[in-house]
Amino acid sequence: MTKILKPVFPEKCIGCEMCVMDSQRQLGKVGLEGAFIRVFREGTKFSIVLDPQVNTLDVEKIRDICPQGVYEVREVDDYELLE
Amino acid sequence: MNFSNRKVLYINLSDKTFNVKTYPDLHAYLGGLALGLKLLQMHADEDPLIFSIGPLNGLFPYVSKTCVLTGSNLDLATESNSIINPGRKGLTELYLGGSLSSRLRFIGLDAVVILGKSKTPVFTEITSGAVNFYDSFEEFSGKSLPGRSSLLSFKEHLLLDDYFHTKDHLLSFLFAKRNLGGLLINADSSFDIEGISRYGKLYLKLFNEAQKLKISPADNPSCVGCPMGCDKSQVGETSGNVLVHSLVACTYAEEIYSDPGVVFSCLNALGYVYTHEELENIPNLVKSLMEDLENL
Ligand code: SF4
Numbered sequence: 001m002t003k004i005l006k007p008v009f010p011e012k013c014i015g016c017e018m019c020v021m022d023s024q025r026q027l028g029k030v031g032l033e034g035a036f037i038r039v040f041r042e043g044t045k046f047s048i049v050l051d052p053q054v055n056t057l058d059v060e061k062i063r064d065i066c067p068q069g070v071y072e073v074r075e076v077d078d079y080e081l082l083e
Numbered sequence: 084m085n086f087s088n089r090k091v092l093y094i095n096l097s098d099k100t101f102n103v104k105t106y107p108d109l110h111a112y113l114g115g116l117a118l119g120l121k122l123l124q125m126h127a128d129e130d131p132l133i134f135s136i137g138p139l140n141g142l143f144p145y146v147s148k149t150c151v152l153t154g155s156n157l158d159l160a161t162e163s164n165s166i167i168n169p170g171r172k173g174l175t176e177l178y179l180g181g182s183l184s185s186r187l188r189f190i191g192l193d194a195v196v197i198l199g200k201s202k203t204p205v206f207t208e209i210t211s212g213a214v215n216f217y218d219s220f221e222e223f224s225g226k227s228l229p230g231r232s233s234l235l236s237f238k239e240h241l242l243l244d245d246y247f248h249t250k251d252h253l254l255s256f257l258f259a260k261r262n263l264g265g266l267l268i269n270a271d272s273s274f275d276i277e278g279i280s281r282y283g284k285l286y287l288k289l290f291n292e293a294q295k296l297k298i299s300p301a302d303n304p305s306c307v308g309c310p311m312g313c314d315k316s317q318v319g320e321t322s323g324n325v326l327v328h329s330l331v332a333c334t335y336a337e338e339i340y341s342d343p344g345v346v347f348s349c350l351n352a353l354g355y356v357y358t359h360e361e362l363e364n365i366p367n368l369v370k371s372l373m374e375d376l377e378n379l
Contacts, residue, residue: 014303014304014305014310014312015182015244015305015307016307016309016310016312017185017307017308018144018290018308020230021308024273025279025282025286029273029276029279030141030189030274030276031141031270031272032189032230032270032272033189033271033272033273034273035230035273038231040230041229041245043245044245044304049230065290067312
């Protein structure tokens with residue numbers, strides 16, 4: 001089983017980028033280059049793009065730092081991940 | 084990252100040129116208000132428009148504002164029908180939220196100084212290696228790096244990220260008087276922090292002190308680096324606590340960032356070398372710069 005991060009309520013996102021920064025800190029760095037999470041802005045709405053490599057990180061930590069409850073952590077079988 | 088130098092980008096709109104200067108001798112001015120005032124003093128006769136951030140911007144929670152400074156401008160005050168800064172004579176002092184401070188941090192700049200005036204409307208893009216000038220908004224807006232940019236552009240007024248603005252839309256007047264139609268910052272860098280785990284622990288400690296903020300959480304577009312989504316951030320701030328505004332933290336996080344001990348720990352975790360005395364001296368430094376500017 002693998003834990004994966006899913007943005008289940010992207011419409012609730014307020015663009016704070018706490019998730020982006022946490023994922024970068026977990027990689028030992030700060031900044032935007034090579035980030036596994038991207039928060040795109042369309043006017044005052046936001047959308048989230050995840051690089052699957054984000055699932056190599058502590059995804060529960062990322063879920064918990066989001067103030068809006070945008071993410072859920074799901075456990076999936078490895079074969080589901082491949083699909 | 085060199086933690087004692089201050090890196091300043093100069094953009095001259097009159098001849099569409101730019102250059103970057105690194106100042107090893109501006110360490111004492113920390114950032115934001117103090118650094119901006121020093122730059123204002125250095126370029127007082129050139130009518131600069133200055134954007135400055137502090138050493139914690141983009142790196143610690145609730146440190147999410149950008150300081151915007153220019154000299155006193157009575158035409159502007161009349162035009163915008165407002166008193167620019169009743170507390171601080173000789174100065175227009177604004178603080179803007181949104182993504183701007185984070186993007187300046189991750190493009191590696193401590194300040195941007197805009198000089199001169201373009202003959203025709205100009206749209207300016209800042210990247211980590213260059214500044215590009217465009218004649219049309221269409222050309223310019225297409226340059227944005229999704230998820231990594233900060234855009235100041237005119238709708239009815241000048242807005243940052245389509246939402247944030249300054250008190251009485253003063254920044255709109257400051258842009259319009261220079262024929263500056265928009266400013267785009269495309270930040271694409273990252274850097275390592277030595278002792279990331281100590282930094283990470285301190286980050287989370289301060290993140291968990293949200294109860295000290297003078298605002299309530301809501302679901303408005305939030306400043307980057309602040310999880311609150313409050314209803315105060317859209318308009319930004321004017322004058323306030325000198326240390327907080329030299330960082331440049333949010334004024335509603337004053338209880339956290341007006342404490343020199345907390346600031347010292349944050350700076351230390353990032354590798355900046357400041358003494359308690361230097362931090363405690365920032366208000367004096369700012370006071371004397373203000374007095375100087377009043378007398379110019
Ligand atoms: S932490 Fe949550 S609200 Fe903030 S940018 Fe990420 S998904 Fe959006």
